[in-house]
Amino acid sequence: MAGPRAIQGPAMTDPLKLERRRRAIHGWLLLSPALAMLTVFALYPSVATFWTSLWSRGTRRNPSEFIGLENYRALLEDPTFWKVVWNNLLYAGVTIPASIAIALIMALWANSRIPARSFIRTAYFTPTVLPMIAAGNLWLFFYTPSFGILNKIGALFGAPSVNWLGQPDTALWAICIVTIWKEAGFFMVFYLAALQTIPPDLKEAAEIEGASRWTYLRRIVLPLLMPTTLFIFVNAMINSVKLIDHLFILTKGGPSDSSKLILYYIWENAFAYFDRPAAAAMTIFVLIVLGLLAAFQFLVLERRTHYQ
Amino acid sequence: MSFLELRGITRDWDGQGGVRDISLSLQRGDFLSILGPSGCGKSTLLRLIAGLEQPQHGTVVIDGRDVTALPPAQRNLSMVFQSYALFPHLNVAENVMFGLKVRRVAARERDRRLSDALKMTGLDGLERRKPAELSGGQRQRVALARAAVAEKPLCLMDEPLSNLDAKLRHSVRRDIRALARNLGLTVVYVTHDQGEAMSLSDTVALMNKGQVEQVGPPSTLYNQPATIFAAQFIGEPPMALVEGPLLGLREGLTVGLRPELIQLSPPEQAHLTARVLDCEFLGSETLVSLDHPAGQGLAVVLPGHASQVPGDSVGVILPEQDRRIFDTHSGRIEKASQQNPAALNRQNTAPRDGQTAPEATEPSFDLNRTTS
Numbered sequence: 036m037a038g039p040r041a042i043q044g045p046a047m048t049d050p051l052k053l054e055r056r057r058r059a060i061h062g063w064l065l066l067s068p069a070l071a072m073l074t075v076f077a078l079y080p081s082v083a084t085f086w087t088s089l090w091s092r093g094t095r096r097n098p099s100e101f102i103g104l105e106n107y108r109a110l111l112e113d114p115t116f117w118k119v120v121w122n123n124l125l126y127a128g129v130t131i132p133a134s135i136a137i138a139l140i141m142a143l144w145a146n147s148r149i150p151a152r153s154f155i156r157t158a159y160f161t162p163t164v165l166p167m168i169a170a171g172n173l174w175l176f177f178y179t180p181s182f183g184i185l186n187k188i189g190a191l192f193g194a195p196s197v198n199w200l201g202q203p204d205t206a207l208w209a210i211c212i213v214t215i216w217k218e219a220g221f222f223m224v225f226y227l228a229a230l231q232t233i234p235p236d237l238k239e240a241a242e243i244e245g246a247s248r249w250t251y252l253r254r255i256v257l258p259l260l261m262p263t264t265l266f267i268f269v270n271a272m273i274n275s276v277k278l279i280d281h282l283f284i285l286t287k288g289g290p291s292d293s294s295k296l297i298l299y300y301i302w303e304n305a306f307a308y309f310d311r312p313a314a315a316a317m318t319i320f321v322l323i324v325l326g327l328l329a330a331f332q333f334l335v336l337e338r339r340t341h342y343q
Numbered sequence: 344m345s346f347l348e349l350r351g352i353t354r355d356w357d358g359q360g361g362v363r364d365i366s367l368s369l370q371r372g373d374f375l376s377i378l379g380p381s382g383c384g385k386s387t388l389l390r391l392i393a394g395l396e397q398p399q400h401g402t403v404v405i406d407g408r409d410v411t412a413l414p415p416a417q418r419n420l421s422m423v424f425q426s427y428a429l430f431p432h433l434n435v436a437e438n439v440m441f442g443l444k445v446r447r448v449a450a451r452e453r454d455r456r457l458s459d460a461l462k463m464t465g466l467d468g469l470e471r472r473k474p475a476e477l478s479g480g481q482r483q484r485v486a487l488a489r490a491a492v493a494e495k496p497l498c499l500m501d502e503p504l505s506n507l508d509a510k511l512r513h514s515v516r517r518d519i520r521a522l523a524r525n526l527g528l529t530v531v532y533v534t535h536d537q538g539e540a541m542s543l544s545d546t547v548a549l550m551n552k553g554q555v556e557q558v559g560p561p562s563t564l565y566n567q568p569a570t571i572f573a574a575q576f577i578g579e580p581p582m583a584l585v586e587g588p589l590l591g592l593r594e595g596l597t598v599g600l601r602p603e604l605i606q607l608s609p610p611e612q613a614h615l616t617a618r619v620l621d622c623e624f625l626g627s628e629t630l631v632s633l634d635h636p637a638g639q640g641l642a643v644v645l646p647g648h649a650s651q652v653p654g655d656s657v658g659v660i661l662p663e664q665d666r667r668i669f670d671t672h673s674g675r676i677e678k679a680s681q682q683n684p685a686a687l688n689r690q691n692t693a694p695r696d697g698q699t700a701p702e703a704t705e706p707s708f709d710l711n712r713t714t715s
């Protein structure tokens with residue numbers, strides 16, 4: 036393509052400039068599918084959501100009208116919203132560290148020389164491949180008062196029957212446990228993969244230098260796992276805002292909002308109360324928080340992480 | 344008393360690979376090379392000394408202490424890995440000082456040793472670099488510096504130069520020798536490169552298929568190989584081998600001779616007539632490879648630039664006093680009386696030929712030199 040055009044001679048364009056333009060066009064062509072997808076599926080919905088959040092809720096009698104940031108003000112005054120935000124913070128604060136720690140411990144164990152290693156790895160991974168609905172029903176069975184396995188076991192030791200999902204004190208914790216159960220196995224697979232990229236002679240070198248297993252773990256393994264930890268952390272963060280399916284099956288956000296998380300509340304606003312502008316405002320709020328978190332992670336944590 | 348002693352060490356994996364019944368001993372301050380082809384068990388032997396591998400039989404004694412059951416850290420040694428095994432997230436200084444920090448060496452002492460080691464290995468100025476930002480030779484030096492700061496009396500090295508290019512190999516080789524001398528280290532150095540082993544070490548242990556073929560100073564291995572394997576493995580070019588009957592010996596014997604001791608001659612005085620295969624000009628001399636149906640690796644070294652025409656027939660003299668005679672079947676040296684007496688007197692007074700006599704059933708070798 037460049038050939039015939041280059042023949043047009045130096046009078047019009049020199050070949051270097053032509054080549055540069057050709058490369059630029061080439062680059063844009065390669066980028067365009069991704070750009071189109073991102074625009075259609077990410078950028079446009081975000082902008083549309085923001086636009087929606089600036090309008091009032093339309094009813095049959097009062098048609099929707101532009102009200103600026105009014106929806107956001109209402110949101111800040113909504114006690115349920117704050118309850119849900121607090122629930123979500125608690126939920127993230129418990130499940131993220133717990134599932135990462137458990138994933139790491141399981142990975143270290145599954146990576147060492149133990150009998151039936153591949154069986155154990157598969158067993159860890161099962162919760163992740165189990166469909167959400169199936170997992171939800173399974174735990175529903177665990178948690179059911181009097182029939183549930185937890186209470187059956189409790190009864191053996193004479194403990195009273197507890198309605199784990201049915202009382203405000205325990206509902207959110209019960210949800211947290213299901214999440215940890217599901218996430219830990221998933222994250223373990225990443226840790227396991229990362230552990231297997233660490234050359235075994237590093238351990239031997241550390242051993243000869245007199246490092247204990249704990250020192251080796253702390254000074255060599257954990258720093259080398261940092262990129263994986265960061266990746267998992269970001270994923271867990273996103274998942275903690277994304278959780279909704281367990282709530283549908285296990286608690287429906289109740290009792291009295293005690294296990295309601297933000298996405299469930301957004302869904303409720305949009306499809307149960309048909310208050311789409313309120314749901315849109317909340318969505319924008321979540322987007323901003325997630326954006327800030329991502330910026331923090333990639334600007335601050337990234338710099339302290341060693342990539343090979 | 345010997346500093347490092349292996350007694351009947353055996354380690355294999357379901358009868359495969361590994362090492363079998365190895366006994367060696369080494370004086371303090373000695374530089375021992377373990378030489379052998381790839382897969383002969385050199386690394387396994389080194390790892391057994393280090394304690395990274397446990398022997399099924401035998402004992403390891405370091406400095407008079409039986410360390411067979413002790414973990415690596417308690418064996419008072421340092422090791423340089425073939426892959427260097429540098430910690431990728433730590434910079435040069437942190438890598439070198441890792442062990443010192445683990446062992447809680449005081450900060451002042453640590454800094455002193457670090458700067459000494461970096462100076463010795465020519466790494467000053469690179470303290471803050473990560474291994475990924477270093478060249479192969481520099482990484483190699485970091486691995487050496489890490490072993491040096493440990494200030495352990497015994498240092499094990501597993502093919503430390505195999506990842507370097509030829510030129511670098513020469514300079515780092517010299518560094519290793521200097522380092523070992525300066526620090527008074529006892530070194531066990533694994534290599535598959537016979538040139539490296541010959542030039543670096545006081546003693547070479549030649550291994551084959553998990554067993555020791557021959558132990559001795561480089562000159563002994565070169566001049567008096569105890570087996571056909573040793574004769575063919577050591578030297579560049581290796582020993583030429585000729586079937587015994589061709590030289591008037593009985594069936595079942597093989598005669599070995601260093602190419603530089605072989606001479607060309609007019610056909611009427613020659614022991615045998617061979618065909619010229621190829622001429623390699625090496626600068627100060629020319630290596631002429633010869634072909635004979637009953638010979639293997641026949642060659643002569645001629646001074647300067649010689650021009651033999653490939654395909655020509657030449658007469659060859661194999662001087663009788665320089666011949667090494669092996670049993671073709673067992674591969675062992677056949678008769679002591681026919682060996683080069685001058686070389687024997689020069690090398691040592693120990694009855695080294697006794698160990699290589701055909702009746703020897705078990706290979707057990709002693710490095711202890713009789714001269715002090």
Ligand SMILES: Nc1ncnc2c1ncn2[C@@H]1O[C@H](COP(=O)(O)OP(=O)(O)O)[C@@H](O)[C@H]1O
Pocket residue numbers: 356359360361379380381382383384385386387388
């Ligand atoms: N961990 C192991 N498991 C099974 N076989 C091994 C192991 N380590 C070494 N071997 C075998 O032992 C033999 C010697 O290996 P090695 O000592 O690494 O040889 P070298 O270092 O001389 O090249 C090889 O045949 C190898 O396959």
Ligand SMILES: [Mg+2]
Pocket residue numbers: 385386387502
């Ligand atoms: Mg090896």
